[in-house]
Amino acid sequence: MKKKWIIIFAPIAMAVFTVLFGEVVMHLWNWLLPPLFGWRLITFWQALGLLLLCRILFGSHGGYGRRSRRWSKMTPEEREKFHDSMRSRCATFAAQMRGTSDPA
Numbered sequence: 001m002k003k004k005w006i007i008i009f010a011p012i013a014m015a016v017f018t019v020l021f022g023e024v025v026m027h028l029w030n031w032l033l034p035p036l037f038g039w040r041l042i043t044f045w046q047a048l049g050l051l052l053l054c055r056i057l058f059g060s061h062g063g064y065g066r067r068s069r070r071w072s073k074m075t076p077e078e079r080e081k082f083h084d085s086m087r088s089r090c091a092t093f094a095a096q097m098r099g100t101s102d103p104a
Contacts, residue, residue, distance in 0.1 A: 022048040 026047035033039045042050070074082070 018048070021051060025051055 022044050026042055026044050029047065029050070030041045034041055071079070
């Protein structure tokens with residue numbers, strides 16, 4: 001019985017949230033960006049496209065949970081090895097940004 005309600009309710013809830021988030025994005029954009037930066041107003045469909053683009057570029061919320069589970073399964077030695085590798089990568093990147101070849 002519960003699955004029947006979920007099958008009926010889930011698509012309706014998704015449609016309502018899609019419309020709601022599209023409206024919120026459209027109104028926030030049209031309220032903030034044209035006065036601040038002189039950008040054009042957007043339509044509801046453009047707001048939905050913007051939401052979809054953000055979803056594609058930045059991913060979903062579920063990705064964070066997978067990373068934290070992976071982190072919790074690491075041993076302290078694996079965590080320290082990961083920290084060391086990230087420190088060396090960041091130092092190399094910082095040196096490139098400064099225009100030097102020495103990461104220190």
